[in-house]
Amino acid sequence: MTFDNVSAFAGHPIDDTWDPAQTSPPWPQLPLAGSPQALPRVAVDYDGTAEDWVARLQALVALPGADRLEGLSVGMWGQPYDTDASSIVAALVAVASRLPSLRVLVFGDMSMEECEVSWIKSTDLSPLWAAYPQLEHLLIRGSDGLALPALRLARLRTLRIECGGLDRTVVHQVLAADLPALEELTLYLGDDDYGATSTVEDLGPLLRGEVLTTVTRLGLVDSVIQDEIAQALTGAPVLERLTDLDLSQGVLTDVGGRALLANPAIARLRRLDLHHHYLSDELAGQLAALGPEVDVSDPQVPDEYDGTTYYTVAVGE
Amino acid sequence: MSPGPLPELVVLGGGAGPRGSAYAVSLAAVGVPIRVVPYAAVLDGQPLPVRPGAVVRCEAPSDTPGLDARLVRLGGGPAVDVAAGQLVPTAAWHRGLGLLLSAVDRALADAPAHRRMQRTEAVLAMFDKAETARRLATAGVPQPERLTAAGPDAALARDLELARDLVATGWGQAFVKPRFGSSGAGLIALRWRGRDEVIARTTIDWDGQRAGNTARLVTRRGWTAVQELIEVLRPDGLVVQRWLPKWSAGGGPCDLRVVVIAGQARHVLARIATGPVTNLHLGARRGDLQQTRRALGEEVWGRVLRVAEAAVGCFEPCLYAGVDVLVTPSGAPHVLEVNAFGDFHEGILADGLDTYQTQWAALESGWGGSSGANPTGCAGDGSAA
Numbered sequence: 001m002t003f004d005n006v007s008a009f010a011g012h013p014i015d016d017t018w019d020p021a022q023t024s025p026p027w028p029q030l031p032l033a034g035s036p037q038a039l040p041r042v043a044v045d046y047d048g049t050a051e052d053w054v055a056r057l058q059a060l061v062a063l064p065g066a067d068r069l070e071g072l073s074v075g076m077w078g079q080p081y082d083t084d085a086s087s088i089v090a091a092l093v094a095v096a097s098r099l100p101s102l103r104v105l106v107f108g109d110m111s112m113e114e115c116e117v118s119w120i121k122s123t124d125l126s127p128l129w130a131a132y133p134q135l136e137h138l139l140i141r142g143s144d145g146l147a148l149p150a151l152r153l154a155r156l157r158t159l160r161i162e163c164g165g166l167d168r169t170v171v172h173q174v175l176a177a178d179l180p181a182l183e184e185l186t187l188y189l190g191d192d193d194y195g196a197t198s199t200v201e202d203l204g205p206l207l208r209g210e211v212l213t214t215v216t217r218l219g220l221v222d223s224v225i226q227d228e229i230a231q232a233l234t235g236a237p238v239l240e241r242l243t244d245l246d247l248s249q250g251v252l253t254d255v256g257g258r259a260l261l262a263n264p265a266i267a268r269l270r271r272l273d274l275h276h277h278y279l280s281d282e283l284a285g286q287l288a289a290l291g292p293e294v295d296v297s298d299p300q301v302p303d304e305y306d307g308t309t310y311y312t313v314a315v316g317e
Numbered sequence: 318m319s320p321g322p323l324p325e326l327v328v329l330g331g332g333a334g335p336r337g338s339a340y341a342v343s344l345a346a347v348g349v350p351i352r353v354v355p356y357a358a359v360l361d362g363q364p365l366p367v368r369p370g371a372v373v374r375c376e377a378p379s380d381t382p383g384l385d386a387r388l389v390r391l392g393g394g395p396a397v398d399v400a401a402g403q404l405v406p407t408a409a410w411h412r413g414l415g416l417l418l419s420a421v422d423r424a425l426a427d428a429p430a431h432r433r434m435q436r437t438e439a440v441l442a443m444f445d446k447a448e449t450a451r452r453l454a455t456a457g458v459p460q461p462e463r464l465t466a467a468g469p470d471a472a473l474a475r476d477l478e479l480a481r482d483l484v485a486t487g488w489g490q491a492f493v494k495p496r497f498g499s500s501g502a503g504l505i506a507l508r509w510r511g512r513d514e515v516i517a518r519t520t521i522d523w524d525g526q527r528a529g530n531t532a533r534l535v536t537r538r539g540w541t542a543v544q545e546l547i548e549v550l551r552p553d554g555l556v557v558q559r560w561l562p563k564w565s566a567g568g569g570p571c572d573l574r575v576v577v578i579a580g581q582a583r584h585v586l587a588r589i590a591t592g593p594v595t596n597l598h599l600g601a602r603r604g605d606l607q608q609t610r611r612a613l614g615e616e617v618w619g620r621v622l623r624v625a626e627a628a629v630g631c632f633e634p635c636l637y638a639g640v641d642v643l644v645t646p647s648g649a650p651h652v653l654e655v656n657a658f659g660d661f662h663e664g665i666l667a668d669g670l671d672t673y674q675t676q677w678a679a680l681e682s683g684w685g686g687s688s689g690a691n692p693t694g695c696a697g698d699g700s701a702a
Contacts (some may be wrong), residue, residue, distance in 0.1 A: 045649070076646065113565050114562040119508075314642060
């Protein structure tokens with residue numbers, strides 16, 4: 001039920017010691033040295049505002065070496081449960097010419113302590129496509145108000161959306177995106193209590209291999225319909241291309257587990273991630289013995305309360 | 318006043334409990350035998366004979382089976398089955414603790430010169446979150462803001478129109494805790510947006526009639542449910558404290574338990590939680606200390622230690638206390654609680670000594686010793702020399 005700040009993404013560590021509030025000499029240094037380059041997290045404290053956040057970004061891009069910065073992480077922007085991210089997107093667009101090397105972007109890098117994941121008020125991120133066409137790796141956390149219309153990034157290799165419940169509109173926007181270089185796609189589908197509205201049918205074009213045909217590592221995770229997704233993979237053309245499949249963090253029971261076990265394409269994968277699951281020991285053992293590198297760690301026990309059984313996803317609210 | 322070896326160490330309570338056992342093992346390792354006296358003897362009004370120069374330690378009441386329930390009854394509360402998970406009436410328990418410690422004071426009133434490892438007044442203040450907050454504020458020790466608009470906390474508990482007052486703070490999230498006590502019992506972690514939406518995560522198991530403790534956080538939604546939980550705590554007093562985001566790395570939100578001994582921050586335990594509460598018995602685990610220190614950086618680490626020392630300074634003279642310190646994501650430390658019995662951390666060493674051995678070393682080198690004043694505040698106190 002918890003999640004941290006993002007500590008690394010796309011092979012880059014995220015530097016949370018970088019202090020943009022330090023405005024007098026000695027000027028703060030961008031964490032440019034080292035390979036891979038550490039990425040600064042731009043964030044305000046719990047009582048900061050979005051205006052403060054924008055001032056910090058502006059301080060960052062004014063530093064020597066900003067043109068060599070390969071990525072950054074957009075952290076807490078001040079009351080993110082009340083204040084949506086539109087001014088953050090506008091600020092990023094406004095400084096785009098100062099960040100020509102930016103290939104990696106984390107958007108919404110907040111911990112559970114800072115905001116409920118399903119309460120992070122996101123926004124329409126489409127202004128970023130034209131401002132940062134060089135983006136290769138994009139991680140978005142929080143899906144309340146998130147929109148990704150006309151998503152077109154020619155070099156994007158990784159797209160990851162982490163949230164408590166993804167609206168089907170966003171699923172459709174991702175599946176309709178023009179991402180010819182995409183290798184890795186991970187969607188946290190979530191819980192219908194926290195905004196999840198997509199069904200297995202919404203994922204159809206992806207599973208049938210009709211869209212995003214360059215993806216080799218696929219994650220459809222943190223879902224209350226994890227069993228249905230596992231079942232829908234039976235005979236799914238998408239599996240022919242995949243090396244890695246991530247169905248972790250959701251409500252995967254023996255129903256879905258049996259479907260995976262009976263699916264010959266699963267055994268041909270390189271890696272299968274099923275951690276945080278509701279599988280029986282027996283089935284978890286059989287899946288672990290399938291052949292690929294299988295993660296069946298973190299088995300869950302459903303909650304009983306007032307005679308009702310509750311199954312929960314790893315990241316919900 | 319050259320401090321010689323201390324002739325006798327008397328421990329009240331905790332003979333066979335986990336804390337008492339750990340204490341005996343720790344002190345035996347440095348060649349100090351202890352004499353255990355059950356609290357029952359003191360409560361029965363028996364005098365407590367100690368040899369001149371003795372040191373007297375009070376162990377946590379929870380280490381003696383049945384004692385917490387007895388304290389509740391002493392304090393005028395109803396019969397409770399603590400072992401069965403029933404929520405302890407905290408105000409009665411705190412009054413009972415006061416009576417117990419007064420009984421200890423009386424039992425030692427005619428004893429020859431000796432030293433106490435705890436002072437009654439300081440222990441009672443630490444178990445009172447409102448009083449602790451007042452002292453920290455007076456000393457300028459950073460702590461999360463509290464909701465005090467309605468005046469003293471007891472009055473606040475009656476007058477609070479919770480939704481209105483909380484939303485008006487603009488905090489977005491807060492902890493509601495019992496005013497008295499120090500465990501994770503009776504905790505409510507609240508988070509809201511606007512007047513309509515609120516999530517409570519709580520250790521209170523409330524079925525509409527009877528309040529118990531849960532060993533894990535339960536989620537409740539809506540202000541009506543929240544108000545019900547508040548009503549469970551209200552009769553015994555509560556505090557409302559802003560929930561500051563904790564620095565979060567290495568698998569979950571983290572806070573630090575800093576044991577301050579003889580004025581110096583010595584032993585540190587990093588606690589990494591799986592949710593908003595870092596109590597080890599509520600699913601949090603010990604974090605890797607060196608890794609945590611590296612991640613926080615030396616400057617922040619130093620600030621954490623200084624803040625913990627300043628917090629214990631509010632209860633001087635005080636041989637030791639365990640201070641819970643949170644660090645916000647931007648590196649600002651804040652004191653959450655000061656724990657009178659917060660020294661039970663087996664296997665955590667500083668300069669080769671555990672918490673108990675470090676306390677002993679401080680006593681051996683004369684802490685709380687021979688001044689003309691009465692630094693430990695107990696009758697008959699004096700020099701160990």
